[in-house]
Amino acid sequence: MKLHELRDNDGATKSRKRIGRGPGSGKGKTGGRGIKGQKSRSGVAIAGYEGGQMPLYQRLPKRGFNKPNRKKFAVVNLGIIQKFVDAKKLDAKTAITEDVLVEVGVVRRKLDGVRVLAKGDISAKLNLEVTGASKAAVEAVEKAGGKLTVTGPAAAE
Secondary structure: OOHHHOOOOOOOOOOOOOOOOOHHHOOOOOOOOOOOOHHHOOOOOOOOOEOOEOOHHHHOOOOOOOOOOOOOEEEEEHHHHHHHHHOOOOOOOOEEOHHHHHHHOOOOOOEOOEEEEOOOOOOOOOEEEEOEEOHHHHHHHHHOOOEEEEOOOOOOO
């Protein structure tokens, strides 16, 4: 079999409906849109309109709230940190701060701080300084003989 002999199975693809291509096509002239009216014109979007009845999205009550000043943390799993230590990109002997994590490429940007979670295994003896960490992450680092210092989120300006 050669590249030019490759083809789809029979019935795997369906050719698109070519609308407005003459009366012989069965979809010519008005192109399946009927005659006149708003929906026969182009550029019409009446999604959610229910013929004057109150639309469903307006009948249902509003729910939830998005806090305007919420903090967004960059999340790192212990397994990823261990992977970077194994690859010799992170030095386990020196203190690992958020800036070091960004510099090495563990996280792309700090945002409001870095939060460490306990997914994955950690075997290196690390000295981590981050904005936040889960209890399980702190325990895992201490179990490996390291230290995880939580500085807490920076105060809002």
